[in-house]
Amino acid sequence: MTKLSVNINKIATLRNARGHNRPDLLQVARDCERFGAQGITVHPRPDERHIRYQDVRDLKRVVTTELNVEGNPTPDFLALVREVRPEQVTLVPDAPDAITSNAGWNTVEHLVYLMGVVQELKSIGCRVSIFLDPDPAMVKAAVGTGTDRIEFYTEAYATGYHTNREAAVAPYRLAATMAQELGLGLNAGHDLDLDNLAYLKQELPGLAEVSIGHALICDALYLGLENTIQLYRRQLV
Template sequence: MSDCKLSVNINKIATLRNARGGDNPNVVEAAIRIQQFGAQGITVHPRPDERHIKYADVRELRPVVNTEFNIEGYPNEEFIALVLEVRPEQVTLVPDPPEALTSNTGWDCVTHQAYLQQVIARFKAAGIRTSIFLNAEVVQVYAARQTGTDRIELYTEPYAAHYAEDRVAAIAPFVAAARAAQEVGLALNAGHDLSLENLAYFAQQVPGLKEVSIGHALIADALYLGLEETVRRYRAALAVETV
């Protein structure tokens, strides 16, 4: 059976709060309840313009996240300082420019290898597990290994986009990347556009999957199903027999 953990990205809850101002819905209360409902981690992705999760939110969340706290983001100096202050269990490095609407590609670890090595060394010196957001390309997996990262997170939007038309073809590069990760000793995460429609097959087919980070689809499903039932269904989708 899959032992993959579910980390819930709560950015969309902050987006809803920010649309009206004030503090409703409260992201700290949401994180507490999501963990109570069975999620095994909380993910946030603060951006420089603070259009959803704010830096203050990250600080307020740290005392209540008793599962695993994963902070995603582009490693500018402000982000690095925040992570080193808050000390999450995991930091996930994403190559987003500040104006990006959402994450839309992984790192080029060949081009940016020296830069990533420097950033990762700072986090590892502080005892923080590191992960690199990566396209499902074997050459990038091998290059990621040279950065010193502990894990990679596969960018799964291409899988989600082609799942309905041909799920076998859609999953193939992710299986290949996962096998390469196992070969070089990198642990494996995944995220972006995973949903109740496509999650179980992904978890079943991709070897060595440790964690998925899911936000948009999960929060959208919660509008219809309720948050507790939604977390239960996503956990159930991960509890599949692996091939």
């Protein structure tokens, strides 16, 4: 079964809008797990516009499933994960001013750099995943970094799903098959929702985990958080 990790960045955005602690991020993380989430994902950015670095420290104390911390491995980010030691670190090459993640790593160009980062993170007990576009060349080069997993950036799939879902998923299926043959674990995330999730799960061999935030929280406004998490879980059976 593919695991669902709930990204709670949007909860932090709502909290920060008023400058107090409502909603309580830690309680939401506990509730997500109680409602069926199999992991909690956060993506702290340098300006702390949603998840703050202190949030990551606090979440490590309360998350009982698996904490996945995403981010660009800047010195500050690496210092944070060295301190917190989350179960999984997902390396994302986003610029400081990016609204959201918008591209995967070029694992050929940045191979040596990523090798060093991956080695350090694995040495402190973190599982490492590298954010990638579904490009076989990038998947093949990712093996050389020593990473445990890759995470497919799925915006292109989500954009093309309603027009031609077979064409949209084809490059991901090809790259997923290669990843499996090369011994890489496979995660996916970005713009996945209740419409497109089940088909992606069906078509990608070995999909271990999806991290979903924006769509899930939007759905929860209408459907309720507990019901929404269960609905997403059902897409992954």
